[in-house]
Amino acid sequence: MANDINITFRTADGEVFHVSGRAGATVMETAVQNNVPGIEAECGGACACATCHVYAPEIIGATAEVYEQEMLDFTADERRPNSRLSCQIELEPSLEGAVFDLPRVQV
Amino acid sequence: MSGTVIVGAGHAGVQAAVSLRQAGYQEPVRLVSEEDRPPYHRPPLSKSMLAGEKQPEQIALRGPDFLERNDIELLSGVRAVALDPASRTLRLKNGNLAYDKAVIATGAGARTLAGFQYDNVFLLRNMQDALALKNALAPGAKLVIVGGGFIGLEVAATARKLGLSVDVIEAQERLLKRAAPPLLSDYIHRRHAAEGVRLHVGAQIERVIAEAGRIVSVELSNSKTLAADLVLVGIGNQPEIGLGAEAGAKTDLGGLLVDPALRTALPDVYAIGDCAAFYLPAAGCRVRLESVQNAVDQGKAVAGQIAGQVDGAYDAVPWFWSDQFDMRLQMTGLSRPGSAFMIRGDVESNSFSLLETLDDRLVAVYSVNTAADHMASRRLVGQPSRFNKAAASDASVPLKACLAVPTGRCSG
Numbered sequence: 001m002a003n004d005i006n007i008t009f010r011t012a013d014g015e016v017f018h019v020s021g022r023a024g025a026t027v028m029e030t031a032v033q034n035n036v037p038g039i040e041a042e043c044g045g046a047c048a049c050a051t052c053h054v055y056a057p058e059i060i061g062a063t064a065e066v067y068e069q070e071m072l073d074f075t076a077d078e079r080r081p082n083s084r085l086s087c088q089i090e091l092e093p094s095l096e097g098a099v100f101d102l103p104r105v106q107v
Numbered sequence: 108m109s110g111t112v113i114v115g116a117g118h119a120g121v122q123a124a125v126s127l128r129q130a131g132y133q134e135p136v137r138l139v140s141e142e143d144r145p146p147y148h149r150p151p152l153s154k155s156m157l158a159g160e161k162q163p164e165q166i167a168l169r170g171p172d173f174l175e176r177n178d179i180e181l182l183s184g185v186r187a188v189a190l191d192p193a194s195r196t197l198r199l200k201n202g203n204l205a206y207d208k209a210v211i212a213t214g215a216g217a218r219t220l221a222g223f224q225y226d227n228v229f230l231l232r233n234m235q236d237a238l239a240l241k242n243a244l245a246p247g248a249k250l251v252i253v254g255g256g257f258i259g260l261e262v263a264a265t266a267r268k269l270g271l272s273v274d275v276i277e278a279q280e281r282l283l284k285r286a287a288p289p290l291l292s293d294y295i296h297r298r299h300a301a302e303g304v305r306l307h308v309g310a311q312i313e314r315v316i317a318e319a320g321r322i323v324s325v326e327l328s329n330s331k332t333l334a335a336d337l338v339l340v341g342i343g344n345q346p347e348i349g350l351g352a353e354a355g356a357k358t359d360l361g362g363l364l365v366d367p368a369l370r371t372a373l374p375d376v377y378a379i380g381d382c383a384a385f386y387l388p389a390a391g392c393r394v395r396l397e398s399v400q401n402a403v404d405q406g407k408a409v410a411g412q413i414a415g416q417v418d419g420a421y422d423a424v425p426w427f428w429s430d431q432f433d434m435r436l437q438m439t440g441l442s443r444p445g446s447a448f449m450i451r452g453d454v455e456s457n458s459f460s461l462l463e464t465l466d467d468r469l470v471a472v473y474s475v476n477t478a479a480d481h482m483a484s485r486r487l488v489g490q491p492s493r494f495n496k497a498a499a500s501d502a503s504v505p506l507k508a509c510l511a512v513p514t515g516r517c518s519g
Contacts, residue, residue, distance in 0.1 A: 025165060035170040042403050044148030044166060045155075048428040048437065050482065067435065070478035073507075074485075 005091045009036045009054075012104040023093065027086035027100060028052040038102040045087035050075050055101035056084040059094060077103030109205040110135030111413055112197050113212055114187045114350060116146040118399050119380030120212035121168050122406025124179045130414035136179045137204060139197070143184035144234060145171065150399060152237035153261035154430055158268055159241065163234060190354040192373040208375050208413050211351050211363060212406070215344035215381040215397060220253060227321040227337045231258055232344070240339065246270035248336040251325050255282040255308065257429050258341035260295065263304045264431040273304045274333045276325070280309040286427075286438070288448055288461055291473050295434065298457075302432050307331065344397055346382040360384040362395040367420030369409045377412070379405035388422045389489040390441045398427045424489045426481075433457070437481035440471030440488035452477060452502040460484075460506070462499060469494040472506075483507035 004020040009031060011017075021030030031039040031052075040051035047068060053075040064072065064084055072083050086100065111127060113120045116138045124136050140146070146168040155161040174181050182199075189198040190209065197204040217230040229240045240262070244250070250266050252259045255277030263273045275282075281292040282299075296306055311328040315338075325333045346362045356371040357364040362384035369377045369385070380402040384395040404423040411417030429436045434457070443465050452459030460480040463471040468491070472484035483506035487494065498509045 029165050032167065033164075033170045035173050035176065043399065043428065044150055044168075045161075046150060046428060046430060047435075047478075067476065067478050071482060073479060074482035 005093060005096050007091070007095060007097070008099045009038075009102055010099060011038055011102045021091050023091050025091050027054065027089040027091065029087075030091060031086060036102075038106065039086060040106040041087060042107075043087075047071060047085060047088060050085060051106040052086040053077060053103050053106060054084055054086045055080055055103065056082045056089065057098045057100065058082070059098055060084065060089060064088065075103065076105045076107050108134045109195070109207050110137065111208045111210065112137045112139060112204050112206040113210040114139045114197065115212035115214055115347075115380070115382075116140035116142070116181065116183070117149065117212060117214045117380065117402060118168070119214070119402035119406045120210065121146045122403045123210050123212060123379060123410050124174070124406075125169075125177065126407045126410030127414055128177045128179065130410055130416050132410070132414045134207065138174070138179060138181045139185050139187050139199070139204070140181060140183045141186050142233060142235070145169075145174075145181070145183070147234055148399075149233075150428075152234065153231060153258055154265060157237055157241050157244070157262065157265045163238070187350055190350045190373070190376065192354055192376060195375065206375075208377065210409055210413075211348075211371070211376065211378040211382060212380050212402075213347035213350065213382050214402075215346040217258075217340070218343045218345050220340045220342060222315070223253075223322075223338070223340055225315075225317055225320055225322045225338070227335070229337060229339045231262065231339065231341060243337050244269050244271060245336075248272070249334050250274070250337055250339065251276065251322075251333050251335040252339045252341060253312070253325075254339075254341035254343070255279070255306065256341055256343065257283070257286065259339065260299065260431050261429060262339055262341065263299060264302070267302050267304060267432075274325075274335075275299070275304060275306050276310050276312060276327065276333075277306070277308045278311060282306070282308065287473060288442065288463065290448065290450070290454075291436075291461055291475075294454060294475065295431070295436075298432060298434055305333075307333075344381065346395065348378075348382050351376065351378060351382075358384070359393060360395040367422075368412050369405060369421055370412075377409050379409050385421065387425070387441075388420065389424050391443075394425075394441065396425055398425060400426045424485060426485055433476075435474075435476050435478075437474045437478070438471065439474075439481060439484040440469070443470050446470055449496060449500060451480065451499060451506070459502075462494075462496070464494060464496060467493045467496070480506045 009017040019034035043049035148166040186200045217232040313326040351363040363378035446465040458476040461473040474481040
């Protein structure tokens with residue numbers, strides 16, 4: 001669709017998924033809708049399970065709220081400075097072409 | 108080979124199907140769903156979906172072609188009417204399905220209230236219910252909610268956000284009596300009251316006044332009268348156990364009784380999720396749990412059993428969440444009789460946890476806006492070793508640093 005935003009997911013093994021979603025959808029929802037493996041999202045986006053962990057591109061910046069920060073301390077894979085929960089990132093035009101790296105494990 | 112037939116495409120059934128494939132199971136996998144729509148997340152039905160923040164397709168459990176790609180056959184809009192364990196056949200309304208293994212993941216339906224058959228009375232259990240309720244939540248309308256449990260309180264919060272007037276009627280003397288300790292009930296009560304929800308606890312419904320097939324007001328036994336444009340009944344669930352029970356499976360706690368491998372008393376028939384009753388070692392008793400966590404974890408576990416990869420007993424620590432207004436409530440473990448409670452953090456700051464201990468073991472943690480405590484509690488609750496209460500009483504010490512190590516000392 002014309003207004004869709006294109007993003008890329010890259011697995012820990014280097015497999016690449018080019019997908020698109022509409023503005024306002026979360027990065028997690030976009031991954032699930034496009035069958036991207038490695039995003040479990042067991043709680044469905046309630047920021048309750050920490051199983052939609054991604055390593056975010058620089059453009060996202062340090063925008064995680066305190067609550068998400070606390071959740072990120074308990075991800076199954078290593079937490080890095082750019083770790084985010086993808087259910088808390090909404091697609092917007094500035095993310096066109098952004099690349100999200102996936103951790104090896106979510107649970 | 109006839110493979111595995113899973114009845115019910117909620118969180119438990121879908122997880123079982125997906126996990127079977129992830130485990131390398133090669134036989135046919137069929138998901139029989141009474142609903143005529145793709146599987147979806149249920150928690151948003153009372154929250155973001157009901158509020159209009161999420162569209163139904165955004166809360167899909169999987170992408171549109173995921174099941175097909177994974178060779179999982181979804182039979183939607185299909186009602187299973189009987190199970191015949193002798194011939195290993197699931198009878199559908201319009202045909203039969205042979206199986207080698209059957210998984211009953213039929214969940215639970217919303218309990219109804221006798222005498223509440225009116226056009227403006229709603230229940231909330233599935234997407235159809237949620238869409239109907241959403242349609243009726245007009246700003247300014249007067250919503251009366253019967254039941255001060257999670258469904259009632261989540262809808263109350265959503266409805267207030269949408270600009271409705273809200274009354275909640277709870278027969279017990281406090282909200283969430285089954286799930287929360289008194290201090291948490293009191294806190295939630297105050298937060299709802301501050302947001303303009305009118306709460307009537309310890310209240311009995313005397314009668315309803317209806318006009319032209321619609322309730323117009325609800326009279327309480329304390330002679331209060333609540334005007335109503337619409338009524339939500341949220342008084343708990345009734346497990347859907349007919350398939351198994353009528354075929355002779357044993358039952359308990361309203362559910363189908365399963366062994367540590369999630370097997371019912373019927374050969375090659377398993378039960379998981381809201382409709383299953385089981386002994387949970389982490390709780391030390393037989394339970395039936397209504398939660399996403401339990402559904403997902405049992406879906407994974409049953410797949411492991413069927414695929415022959417797991418031979419251990421099911422023993423996951425229960426956890427649960429609820430979002431109401433600015434409260435993120437997260438609970439781990441199950442309450443025990445005779446336990447003690449301590450507060451960690453400052454209740455007035457809207458960020459605190461209640462720690463429940465029994466004989467110096469941490470048995471449950473109830474967190475409000477404290478993700479760190481909740482996530483840590485999922486590792487601590489159910490540990491056999493002692494919990495360091497003194498260390499944990501200082502909220503500046505991370506709960507995760509108070510791991511109940513075998514020596515009984517705090518590790519951090």
